[in-house]
Amino acid sequence: MNSILLSGQSKLRVKWLISETSDAWVKQAIANPIELLIDHAHCERKAAGVALQMMFRYLCEPGLAEVLSPLVREELDHFEIVLELLKSRGHYLEPLPAPPYGAALAKNIRRLEPERMLDNFLVSGLIEARSYERMSLLASHCPDRELQNLYKQLLESEARHSCLYWRLAEERYERGLVISRLEELAEAESEILSDLHPEPRMHS
Amino acid sequence: MNSILLSGQSKLRVKWLISETSDAWVKQAIANPIELLIDHAHCERKAAGVALQMMFRYLCEPGLAEVLSPLVREELDHFEIVLELLKSRGHYLEPLPAPPYGAALAKNIRRLEPERMLDNFLVSGLIEARSYERMSLLASHCPDRELQNLYKQLLESEARHSCLYWRLAEERYERGLVISRLEELAEAESEILSDLHPEPRMHS
Numbered sequence: 077m078n079s080i081l082l083s084g085q086s087k088l089r090v091k092w093l094i095s096e097t098s099d100a101w102v103k104q105a106i107a108n109p110i111e112l113l114i115d116h117a118h119c120e121r122k123a124a125g126v127a128l129q130m131m132f133r134y135l136c137e138p139g140l141a142e143v144l145s146p147l148v149r150e151e152l153d154h155f156e157i158v159l160e161l162l163k164s165r166g167h168y169l170e171p172l173p174a175p176p177y178g179a180a181l182a183k184n185i186r187r188l189e190p191e192r193m194l195d196n197f198l199v200s201g202l203i204e205a206r207s208y209e210r211m212s213l214l215a216s217h218c219p220d221r222e223l224q225n226l227y228k229q230l231l232e233s234e235a236r237h238s239c240l241y242w243r244l245a246e247e248r249y250e251r252g253l254v255i256s257r258l259e260e261l262a263e264a265e266s267e268i269l270s271d272l273h274p275e276p277r278m279h280s
Numbered sequence: 281m282n283s284i285l286l287s288g289q290s291k292l293r294v295k296w297l298i299s300e301t302s303d304a305w306v307k308q309a310i311a312n313p314i315e316l317l318i319d320h321a322h323c324e325r326k327a328a329g330v331a332l333q334m335m336f337r338y339l340c341e342p343g344l345a346e347v348l349s350p351l352v353r354e355e356l357d358h359f360e361i362v363l364e365l366l367k368s369r370g371h372y373l374e375p376l377p378a379p380p381y382g383a384a385l386a387k388n389i390r391r392l393e394p395e396r397m398l399d400n401f402l403v404s405g406l407i408e409a410r411s412y413e414r415m416s417l418l419a420s421h422c423p424d425r426e427l428q429n430l431y432k433q434l435l436e437s438e439a440r441h442s443c444l445y446w447r448l449a450e451e452r453y454e455r456g457l458v459i460s461r462l463e464e465l466a467e468a469e470s471e472i473l474s475d476l477h478p479e480p481r482m483h484s
Contacts, residue, residue: 121336121349128332132325135373145325145360149353156349169339 092205092238095266102213108276109223114172115277117158124151130196143240154230161226177279180268184261194249198258201241202265208234210278296409299470306417312480313427318376319481321362328355334400347444358434365430381483384472388465398453402462405445406469412438414482
């Protein structure tokens with residue numbers, strides 16, 4: 077679980093994730109490259125915001141800021157890369173209604189500690205795992221070479237971030253507890269994505 | 281105003297700032313190196329948080345995210361450097377009551393746009409300028425060689441950040457307006473620091 081997210085099947089399988097992304101999503105994403113890029117930029121900056129907020133909330137928790145601060149920096153680095161590409165195509169950030177994914181997942185985060193911290197790690201890890209899976213699909217199926225390269229360039233760190241969140245959980249909670257909670261959350265994550273959201277998004 | 285913050289006098293003079301930091305502050309800071317380091321780490325992460333929040337608020341403002349996102353990354357990089365040094369001395373982040381400085385300055389930010397954005401830039405620029413001045417003092421007066429080097433390493437980017445905020449303001453607002461508002465805010469900043477806060481802080 078620590079280092080390898082992918083198994084070697086012809087169809088992509090990512091550990092953590094219960095369901096595979098549908099062909100319908102791939103078609104929708106590829107047909108709307110600019111809207112997807114804008115949403116991608118928003119995803120990177122939101123991931124930075126969520127990690128920074130987590131770091132602020134648990135500031136005195138040893139070993140946490142050392143992981144989350146570089147992670148925030150990397151998310152912002154990716155945000156800047158996507159923004160540059162958008163600009164090179166004559167576009168910029170614009171407000172884009174978010175799909176239900178993030179908010180629906182966040183509802184599963186329990187309110188009280190220590191459950192809250194565990195759920196925060198696992199939900200963030202799941203989102204990174206899903207981003208990894210979808211960027212891998214885009215890297216394979218996107219007909220635009222420049223975008224293909226973008227996704228190839230970024231997907232590895234999505235996998236790494238997913239592992240980082242897993243490790244943060246594993247270091248602080250009993251392993252059986254982490255696995256059973258991850259299974260519940262992965263079930264919820266899969267359920268949220270079971271109907272394709274009509275607007276093209278990284279997590280539609 | 282764009283590139284040079286320092287004039288060449290024997291006593292440090294930083295443009296933007298109306299008053300010079302007192303010897304009493306230097307004494308207080310040097311006598312409490314660990315508490316100052318912890319506060320310094322908090323300052324870096326708060327500066328990152330404020331800049332990220334600003335970026336989120338004005339997301340569709342062209343040319344802003346390109347400046348603020350790398351700035352957030354640099355603040356976090358410095359946060360990590362200070363945290364490492366703290367750890368090497370057997371300490372970690374701990375909650376530290378903030379001095380009145382930040383909250384008192386923030387009260388001067390007007391609520392309505394476009395004044396709000398201008399004030400945000402200028403208040404952040406002033407804080408960076410003051411940090412630059414104080415780190416320069418610490419780099420000169422701190423008896424601990426390792427800490428001296430830390431402050432020397434970090435102070436240049438405080439000056440640069442101050443200039444970045446100035447430029448963000450200058451690009452968007454009429455120059456006379458920026459200067460007169462900066463004068464008002466610098467007056468307020470100086471007034472807030474006129475009494476030394478009893479707890480040793482970067483902005484006590």
